[in-house]
Amino acid sequence: MVEIQTFLGRVDVRLYVxxxxxxxxxxxxxxxxxxxxxxxxxxxxxxxxxxxxDESLPL
Amino acid sequence: MMxxxxxxxxxxxxxARDAGRSxxxxxxAVGLSQPATWRRLRRLREAGILAGQxxxxxxxxxxxxxxxxxxxxxxxxxxxxxxxxxxxxxxxPEVQLVEHVLGLYDYRLRVVARDLADFERVLRRxxxxxxxxxxxxxxxxxxxxxxxxxx
Numbered sequence: 001m002v003e004i005q006t007f008l009g010r011v012d013v014r015l016y017v018x019x020x021x022x023x024x025x026x027x028x029x030x031x032x033x034x035x036x037x038x039x040x041x042x043x044x045x046x047x048x049x050x051x052x053x054d055e056s057l058p059l
Numbered sequence: 060m061m062x063x064x065x066x067x068x069x070x071x072x073x074x075a076r077d078a079g080r081s082x083x084x085x086x087x088a089v090g091l092s093q094p095a096t097w098r099r100l101r102r103l104r105e106a107g108i109l110a111g112q113x114x115x116x117x118x119x120x121x122x123x124x125x126x127x128x129x130x131x132x133x134x135x136x137x138x139x140x141x142x143x144x145x146x147x148x149x150x151x152p153e154v155q156l157v158e159h160v161l162g163l164y165d166y167r168l169r170v171v172a173r174d175l176a177d178f179e180r181v182l183r184r185x186x187x188x189x190x191x192x193x194x195x196x197x198x199x200x201x202x203x204x205x206x207x208x209x210x
Contacts, residue, residue, distance in 0.1 A: 001208065003204065004204045006200075006202045008198065014128070040145055043163060045130075045163055046161040046162060046166065048160060050156070050159075051148075051159060052148075052156060053156050055155055056116070056155075057116055058122055
């Protein structure tokens with residue numbers, strides 16, 4: 001678990017998870033994520049490519 | 060991939076937390092001498108594991124009080140429209156992060172703005188006018204906790 005964010009909007013919480021491969025992800029998803037309390041709905045986005053990651057500000 | 064021992068991992072965790080320290084200070088944190096730390100850092104740099112260093116800007120202190128994550132779906136898909144969209148979206152200064160994702164959306168963006176009025180300006184003038192843009196979902200960031208992860 002690399003990042004935990006909370007939001008105002010349709011999504012309440014976003015968990016940024018990194019895994020070694022899909023089997024590892026499946027194990028994390030089943031054993032750790034689905035086991036978390038208070039989850040009504042889960043939605044996964046898989047990052048295919050990061051095209052820009054620039055934390056500078058438009059100063 | 061390079062084999063990492065527990066000291067390498069400890070060093071990476073320390074670097075991820077604060078990379079602005081000297082090799083002596085980093086070494087002290089993981090129980091290494093300054094030359095040994097320096098050698099390990101050089102090896103990690105050469106292996107491309109330490110890919111770079113950045114400063115951590117306090118967006119709030121600089122007057123950027125709003126961070127919004129956008130889920131964007133493209134209206135028309137095809138090679139040309141993807142490239143046009145990607146070129147245009149990565150050029151927007153307020154857009155810090157552009158990820159091509161698999162799931163409910165095609166792209167995920169992190170947008171910074173001074174306040175909600177400023178965000179509305181960015182959304183209307185910059186985002187909604189992007190070539191090929193379809194549905195856009197906005198979630199306003201309330202809190203953000205970064206963790207070291209499984210290093």
